[in-house]
Amino acid sequence: MTEFNRLHTIQKNAEQYIENRIELAKLELIRLLSAYISRMLAGLLALIHMVLFIFFLCMSLALIAGEWLGSYVLGGMVIAGILSLVTLLFWINRKTWFQKSVLRACLQSFISKSGGTGEK
Numbered sequence: 001m002t003e004f005n006r007l008h009t010i011q012k013n014a015e016q017y018i019e020n021r022i023e024l025a026k027l028e029l030i031r032l033l034s035a036y037i038s039r040m041l042a043g044l045l046a047l048i049h050m051v052l053f054i055f056f057l058c059m060s061l062a063l064i065a066g067e068w069l070g071s072y073v074l075g076g077m078v079i080a081g082i083l084s085l086v087t088l089l090f091w092i093n094r095k096t097w098f099q100k101s102v103l104r105a106c107l108q109s110f111i112s113k114s115g116g117t118g119e120k
Contacts, residue, residue, distance in 0.1 A: 058083065
C-alpha cells in the first residue's frame with residue numbers, strides 16, 4: 001500500500017509540475033508580448049512625431065524658399081525636388097541602411113531575450 005501511495009504522490013507531483021510549467025510558459029509569453037507591443041507603440045508614437053516634425057519643417061522651408069524665389073509655388077517645387085532626391089537616395093540604399101540594420105536589431109533583441117529566460 002505504501003508503494004501505491006508513493007506512486008500516487010509522484011504522479012500528482014508530476015501533474016502539478018507540468019501544470020506549473022504550462023502556466024510559466026503562458027506568463028513568459030504574456031511578458032514578452034507586452035514588452036514587444038509596448039516597444040511597437042513607443043516606436044509608432046515616435047514615428048508619428050518625426051513625420052509631423054518633418055512635414056512642418058518642409059512647409060517652413062518651402063515658404064522660406066518661396067520668399068527668396070518670389071513665388072511660393074517655386075519654393076514648394078524646390079523642396080519637393082529635394083525630398084524626391086532624398087527619397088531616391090534612401091530607396092537605392094534601403095537594403096544596406098534599413099533591412100540589414102533592422103534584421104540585426106531584431107535578432108539581437110530576440111537572442112538577448114531568450115538568453116535570459118533559461119533555467120537557473
